[in-house]
Amino acid sequence: MxxxxxxxxxxxxxxxxxxxxxxxxxxxxxxxxxxxxxxxxxxxxxxxxxxxxxxxxxxxYSAFSLDQRGEKEIQVCMGTACYVKGAPDVLAALERDLGISSGETTPDGKFTLTEVRCLGCCGIAPVITIGNEVIAEVKPSQVSNLISSYCKS
Ligand code: FES
Structure with missing residues (x-):
């Protein structure tokens, strides 16, 4: 309400x-x-x-959302360059760590996880964004630490 x-x-x-x-x-x-x-x-x-x-x-307009969004949006690039460099594993790690599937928002309202097509920085694939920040060459093993650091900020 x-x-x-x-x-x-x-x-x-x-x-x-x-x-x-x-x-x-x-x-x-x-x-x-x-x-x-x-x-x-x-x-x-x-x-x-x-x-x-x-x-x-x-x-x-993509700027509008009719679904409730988290405080921070995490976008996982699933464009070709990111895909071949392991984006599906990064996405799976994020889903596991956040306890949600792509397209969903965490129950505490902190994060919304989405998949996007090429973010235009294929040279540093695989790429994710958290809020306005671009994170390059992400490895699934980094995901937990990334999420914890953004939970504190
Ligand atoms: S495919 Fe991911 S940034 Fe281009």
């Missing part, structure tokens, strides 16, 4: 103007790290923009 007053404040910041629903959704995403269904419905009700239209926007 979210605090709907926060959503109302965001909508009012943009003067309830239907031309600014994307900006409202960005603010909601920043606030909650995803777009809760109640928030989407509130924006729709108050701006009179159809819910289907907002849902389309939320699913079209």
């Amino acid at each position: 979210i605090d709907i007053k926060i959503v109302d404040a965001i909508i009012e910041k943009w003067n309830t103007d239907p031309d600014f629903v994307i900006e409202m959704m960005q603010d909601v995403q920043d606030e909650f790290r995803y777009i809760p269904k109640e928030a989407l419905e509130r924006i729709s009700d108050r701006t009179e923009k159809p819910r289907g239209k907002l849902f389309h926007i939320a699913t079209f």
